[in-house]
Amino acid sequence: MAASLYALRHYLPLWAQPSRKDESQTISEPRHRENGQTTSPGRESSKQGEDIADVPRITKPETTLQGQETPSPETTPKANARSDTSISIPSFSLDSGDTSDDDDDEEEEDNLPPPSFPALNSAQRASATPPSFALPSTKASPRQPTLTHSTQSMPPPPRPFPKPQTHTNKTTSLRIPTTGPLPNRGPLPNRSPAQASSNLNLPVKPPPPTPNARQKVLLEPGHSPLDWANLVKSGKNLSGVSTLTLVTPAQLKHNNGRKDRPAWSVWQGKVYNITPYLPFHPGGKGELMRAAGKDGTRLFMDVHPWVNWDNMLSECVVGILVGESEGARGRVEASLDDMD
Numbered sequence: 001m002a003a004s005l006y007a008l009r010h011y012l013p014l015w016a017q018p019s020r021k022d023e024s025q026t027i028s029e030p031r032h033r034e035n036g037q038t039t040s041p042g043r044e045s046s047k048q049g050e051d052i053a054d055v056p057r058i059t060k061p062e063t064t065l066q067g068q069e070t071p072s073p074e075t076t077p078k079a080n081a082r083s084d085t086s087i088s089i090p091s092f093s094l095d096s097g098d099t100s101d102d103d104d105d106e107e108e109e110d111n112l113p114p115p116s117f118p119a120l121n122s123a124q125r126a127s128a129t130p131p132s133f134a135l136p137s138t139k140a141s142p143r144q145p146t147l148t149h150s151t152q153s154m155p156p157p158p159r160p161f162p163k164p165q166t167h168t169n170k171t172t173s174l175r176i177p178t179t180g181p182l183p184n185r186g187p188l189p190n191r192s193p194a195q196a197s198s199n200l201n202l203p204v205k206p207p208p209p210t211p212n213a214r215q216k217v218l219l220e221p222g223h224s225p226l227d228w229a230n231l232v233k234s235g236k237n238l239s240g241v242s243t244l245t246l247v248t249p250a251q252l253k254h255n256n257g258r259k260d261r262p263a264w265s266v267w268q269g270k271v272y273n274i275t276p277y278l279p280f281h282p283g284g285k286g287e288l289m290r291a292a293g294k295d296g297t298r299l300f301m302d303v304h305p306w307v308n309w310d311n312m313l314s315e316c317v318v319g320i321l322v323g324e325s326e327g328a329r330g331r332v333e334a335s336l337d338d339m340d
């Protein structure tokens, strides 16, 4: 116990450090004297047989219990069956009033190297020495702590560590600062990329526009694919003709959607009036108009062969594309039928 206390004396507050000067202390530190030299307990003995003498022992105080026989330091202290309550209980005293006789030893102790653990440059040593105990302020000597004598009741132990008062305390100063820029975290977030890069003299390039691979257009409200599907389902005639007709190429070419004429187009032999579908076409009116007045099968299949145009344009069918001769014969037959 005493050896531990002595080994840890650099970490104990001053008032708790064991003193070798006061002979009345209960914890005495034996000294091994060899050839007139004093060996401190913290030092290692060079001889094996002397190790026992280096171990600090708890010995019976010699001066405070007067009139009692002084036991040999080699024996275990015995309890005394005295009921004299006036006997003062020896206490631990660090009074430094009598420092005159042992100054050399004191200097020798102070010059001792600190314990090897923790290391001299370790964080434990930097932060732990000296611990700041909140001792009651007295105007005593530098060795302030006074555990005085006997019948005085011991004051309550002081708080080992004072409460942290400001954020400059050691424990809080290790935290990440909550204000100001963080170290090595780049520019402040409110700065624009141009401002941030201006410090670095880097050329500022605007991000390239995202290519619209599908070339879809923004449809007008009420012209979504679902709106078109609902319009087709309503059964409304969207072809612009009363009956299916034979369409000649001349007729197809004429109805190309210009000059208020309807826009007809052909897919796989069928003629469709695409005029009502123009505002609903996801690819835009312009794309769809490329097929107006002609056969648009190849254009259609090049872009979206997966689209079921026959189902989508079922109410837009005008007729069937025929040759010029067939169309003329068809018109004659039709006129004959009208005569019947």
Ligand code: HEM
Pocket: 214, 215, 216, 274, 277, 281, 282, 283, 284, 287, 288, 290, 291, 296, 299, 300, 303, 304, 307, 308, 309, 312, 313
């Ligand atoms: C009347 C016949 C046509 C119908 C019913 C039709 C229908 C459609 C539909 C439903 C889409 C959307 C496809 C999707 O989202 O996957 C679309 C997109 C498109 N269509 Fe058409 N289309 C027609 C004719 C044409 C023609 C003749 C062209 C070009 C000459 C064309 C060019 C486009 C383009 C460029 C897109 C956007 C890209 C895409 O979605 O793949 N369409 N069309």
